[in-house]
Amino acid sequence: MSDASLAIDAQGEVQEEEKGRPSTLSRLARYSITRLLLLFFTVVIGVYLTILIANMGGYVDEIRRGTIREEVGIEVMADQQLKQLPTEERNAIIAERIAIEEQRMGLDQPFILRSFGFLKDALTLNLGFAEEMYSDTGSRQVKLILLERLPSTLVLWGLANLISFFITLFAALFLSRRYGSVVDKIVIALAPTSSAPAWFYGIFLILIFAALLQVLPFGAMVDAPPPEGIGYYLSVAKHLILPTTAIIISSFFLTTYNWRTFFLIYSSEDYVEMAKAKGLSDRDIERRYVLRPTLPTIITNFALLLITLWSGAIILETVFNWPGLGRALYQAIGLYDTPVIVGSTVIYAYLLAITVFLLDFVYAVVDPRVRIGSEGTRS
Amino acid sequence: MNRIWSTLKDLRNYPSAIIGLVIVLALIAISIYTLIALPYDEAIRLWRGSEADWYNVPKLASPAWFNLFTAHDQPETIIVNSQDEGVDKTVTVKEETTEISIPLTFDYPYEGFPQEITVYFNVQYEEKAPYISVRWFTPTGEELRVGTVSVEGSYMPYRVSQDSKLQRRLGDEPPEIGLLADPNSEEPVALPGTYTMQVSAVAFEPGSDVDAELILYGQVHGLAGTDHRRRDLMIALLWGTPIALSFGLLAAVFTTLITLAISGIGTWFGGWVDEIIQRVTEINMVLPFLPILIMVGTFYNRSLWLMLTVVVLLSIFTGAIKTYRAMFIQVRESAYVEAAQAYGASNSRLIFNYLIPRLIPMVIPALVVGIPGFVFLEAALAVLGLGDPVLPTWGKIINEARSNGALYQGLYYWVLEPSVLLIVTGLSFSLLGFSLDRIFNPRLRGL
Numbered sequence: 001m002s003d004a005s006l007a008i009d010a011q012g013e014v015q016e017e018e019k020g021r022p023s024t025l026s027r028l029a030r031y032s033i034t035r036l037l038l039l040f041f042t043v044v045i046g047v048y049l050t051i052l053i054a055n056m057g058g059y060v061d062e063i064r065r066g067t068i069r070e071e072v073g074i075e076v077m078a079d080q081q082l083k084q085l086p087t088e089e090r091n092a093i094i095a096e097r098i099a100i101e102e103q104r105m106g107l108d109q110p111f112i113l114r115s116f117g118f119l120k121d122a123l124t125l126n127l128g129f130a131e132e133m134y135s136d137t138g139s140r141q142v143k144l145i146l147l148e149r150l151p152s153t154l155v156l157w158g159l160a161n162l163i164s165f166f167i168t169l170f171a172a173l174f175l176s177r178r179y180g181s182v183v184d185k186i187v188i189a190l191a192p193t194s195s196a197p198a199w200f201y202g203i204f205l206i207l208i209f210a211a212l213l214q215v216l217p218f219g220a221m222v223d224a225p226p227p228e229g230i231g232y233y234l235s236v237a238k239h240l241i242l243p244t245t246a247i248i249i250s251s252f253f254l255t256t257y258n259w260r261t262f263f264l265i266y267s268s269e270d271y272v273e274m275a276k277a278k279g280l281s282d283r284d285i286e287r288r289y290v291l292r293p294t295l296p297t298i299i300t301n302f303a304l305l306l307i308t309l310w311s312g313a314i315i316l317e318t319v320f321n322w323p324g325l326g327r328a329l330y331q332a333i334g335l336y337d338t339p340v341i342v343g344s345t346v347i348y349a350y351l352l353a354i355t356v357f358l359l360d361f362v363y364a365v366v367d368p369r370v371r372i373g374s375e376g377t378r379s
Numbered sequence: 380m381n382r383i384w385s386t387l388k389d390l391r392n393y394p395s396a397i398i399g400l401v402i403v404l405a406l407i408a409i410s411i412y413t414l415i416a417l418p419y420d421e422a423i424r425l426w427r428g429s430e431a432d433w434y435n436v437p438k439l440a441s442p443a444w445f446n447l448f449t450a451h452d453q454p455e456t457i458i459v460n461s462q463d464e465g466v467d468k469t470v471t472v473k474e475e476t477t478e479i480s481i482p483l484t485f486d487y488p489y490e491g492f493p494q495e496i497t498v499y500f501n502v503q504y505e506e507k508a509p510y511i512s513v514r515w516f517t518p519t520g521e522e523l524r525v526g527t528v529s530v531e532g533s534y535m536p537y538r539v540s541q542d543s544k545l546q547r548r549l550g551d552e553p554p555e556i557g558l559l560a561d562p563n564s565e566e567p568v569a570l571p572g573t574y575t576m577q578v579s580a581v582a583f584e585p586g587s588d589v590d591a592e593l594i595l596y597g598q599v600h601g602l603a604g605t606d607h608r609r610r611d612l613m614i615a616l617l618w619g620t621p622i623a624l625s626f627g628l629l630a631a632v633f634t635t636l637i638t639l640a641i642s643g644i645g646t647w648f649g650g651w652v653d654e655i656i657q658r659v660t661e662i663n664m665v666l667p668f669l670p671i672l673i674m675v676g677t678f679y680n681r682s683l684w685l686m687l688t689v690v691v692l693l694s695i696f697t698g699a700i701k702t703y704r705a706m707f708i709q710v711r712e713s714a715y716v717e718a719a720q721a722y723g724a725s726n727s728r729l730i731f732n733y734l735i736p737r738l739i740p741m742v743i744p745a746l747v748v749g750i751p752g753f754v755f756l757e758a759a760l761a762v763l764g765l766g767d768p769v770l771p772t773w774g775k776i777i778n779e780a781r782s783n784g785a786l787y788q789g790l791y792y793w794v795l796e797p798s799v800l801l802i803v804t805g806l807s808f809s810l811l812g813f814s815l816d817r818i819f820n821p822r823l824r825g826l
Binding site: 189191192194195200203204311314315319330333336341342348349 | 395
């Protein structure tokens with residue numbers, strides 16, 4: 001948890017290139033495929049861990065066996081014909097029925113074997129049926145329940161993080177230009193406020209804008225009943241304001257401070273001085289001499305930030321009643337709906353991996369070492 | 380040790396560090412006070428919220444200092460018991476009956492109305508219950524018949540506020556307003572002064588006795604206010620402090636130390652050990668942290684210590700390992716390590732006595748900055764309903780406030796108090812950590 005806040009020097013790992021200079025495209029492809037494989041491997045491990053935890057390392061099976069034994073016992077005792085049989089014969093029948101039932105549930109195989117079956121199911125999003133929850137279409141399939149919630153989560157997080165990235169980038173550049181000014185000092189002073197997560201600022205924002213001022217809604221995604229046509233989107237936009245603001249506030253000051261410091265370090269390089277001496281405009285210097293070399297690191301830093309933010313999504317959506325994945329998970333905890341909890345974890349594993357992959361891809365595109373291929377000259 | 384001492388001296392130059400340090404010390408002082416003044420078992424018992432502990436405390440009352448900001452002073456709870464010293468309980472024995480008179484007199488200095496008025500009767504009888512009637516005297520000397528009480532059982536409340544007959548007699552005003560309202564005032568305010576509730580009982584058995592306890596539930600209570608189960612929030616606010624601090628500190632310290640050790644081992648041995656640590660880190664960083672924590676909380680148990688263990692386990696292999704690795708690689712090349720190798724120091728001696736101590740001053744800022752994250756994580760789990768089942772914590776107050784619609788009902792104190800404590804804790808540690816970072820990383824000092 002502490003890493004993303006302090007480390008601005010986290011250089012991404014770049015694959016070693018031994019010889020020659022293959023074309024940009026093939027380099028990009030190679031880099032992307034290696035990352036994709038590694039991330040897929042990560043997802044597999046994450047999901048398998050999920051299965052192990054969810055099955056309590058096999059304990060669930062013992063409970064299931066116990067349930068089967070009890071059910072079969074009651075079934076046999078309730079049967080008048082079987083009840084009159086001698087004890088030995090009856091026990092034999094019970095044992096037989098238990099064996100059939102266990103085979104039907106797949107319990108005759110060892111847990112380790114079956115866990116791989118679960119793994120395959122989970123990876124292909126074959127997530128089973130919910131115990132309590134329904135999707136809006138009335139289905140009990142965990143996959144449908146969760147996929148239905150996915151768009152609202154993506155809208156909120158995509159929008160918030162996109163805005164956050166650009167606002168922070170421009171603010172950091174602005175401050176590195178105005179190093180030592182009052183604004184700069186204010187941002188530095190406010191940097192520690194980022195120790196509070198987004199959901200926490202959410203509670204304050206709800207208190208101020210929804211409860212006290214009553215200008216913005218408390219939560220949810222649209223007004224009830226949802227308006228038609230263009231009104232629908234306006235309503236969603238209105239509901240987006242507070243959660244988006246909460247996400248941006250929670251990371252803005254610290255990230256701006258970190259990136260600004262980073263830009264400042266790079267701005268004192270000789271080649272920047274040289275560019276200034278040549279009389280290049282500030283804009284050009286920033287774009288070509290400061291932003292270019294720092295962008296890969298900035299993106300790595302942003303990726304780390306995103307990973308922490310995804311975790312916060314669950315609580316933020318709960319605080320804002322946002323009908324996304326996080327809220328589904330929260331409801332599932334309340335209802336003790338095991339398949340939905342496990343399913344959410346699997347989906348989150350995928351989402352995280354996809355996020356990281358997308359950023360890795362952007363990284364590869366902006367990092368000249370991957371793009372042009374000067375890797376060979378690096379020691 | 381000298382290094383740490385000189386750092387403390389350096390801290391004096393950073394006002395934000397001093398503010399942070401003062402708050403941290405204050406929080407530690409509060410924790411120690413709590414542990415002594417409100418022992419664990421007592422706090423748990425009170426927080427479980429049994430009727431006997433909290434029956435005389437108002438529901439959802441604001442903190443008492445709210446009165447500083449309101450136009451009309453809101454009342455605190457007034458309790459008059461017939462067994463109190465100032466109460467002049469008279470028992471007159473007649474031929475067949477006993478007359479008991481209990482004048483419950485109290486001063487009412489407020490302009491606001493109480494939340495609720497209830498009289499708790501403690502009646503002793505064997506077969507025939509005593510006959511109890513209640514009258515009310517206002518400061519202007521007016522007398523009002525409140526009602527008669529039909530006694531069932533030995534200990535019973537008479538909820539004056541819910542007496543619909545009385546309400547009709549008071550001109551359809553709720554009794555807690557009608558009984559205290561100033562008749563000459565246009566706006567509804569209470570008339571301050573001395574009131575008396577006269578309880579008169581006629582007992583029909585020799586050993587029969589009546590005791591009464593009048594409670595005017597206030598609108599404000601204590602420094603922290605109360606929740607929907609009449610519990611004083613102060614208990615949870617106080618107890619939340621040592622819990623939050625110990626969770627944050629323990630998680631940060633264990634995570635940092637274990638990460639340091641693993642990173643040190645990986646860097647020293649290099650090769651496949653290092654490789655495995657690097658790969659595990661990459662995988663762990665992309666694991667869904669909170670969902671896994673939620674699963675553990677749902678499937679196993681929600682105890683704070685289990686959560687702490689899982690949090691530490693999942694936080695070991697993070698980006699910090701890479702940062703430390705970069706530092707270790709530098710340290711590994713230094714001359715004193717070479718000298719130690721030359722005299723034949725063992726690997727473990729080299730790692731734990733030579734490499735890791737060298738980095739400890741460097742990781743202290745990161746450790747301190749990491750604390751708020753864990754404090755908020757614990758609160759987050761509680762907000763999700765996965766808080767420790769017995770311990771009163773700040774996050775649990777927020778969770779209960781939210782699920783009881785505190786923000787919709789305007790009960791802001793309920794959410795604000797734990798939130799303010801959380802942010803104060805978070806800010807103090809990060810202020811301190813940021814200053815430490817500047818001291819230990821001179822590169823940042825000028826910027």
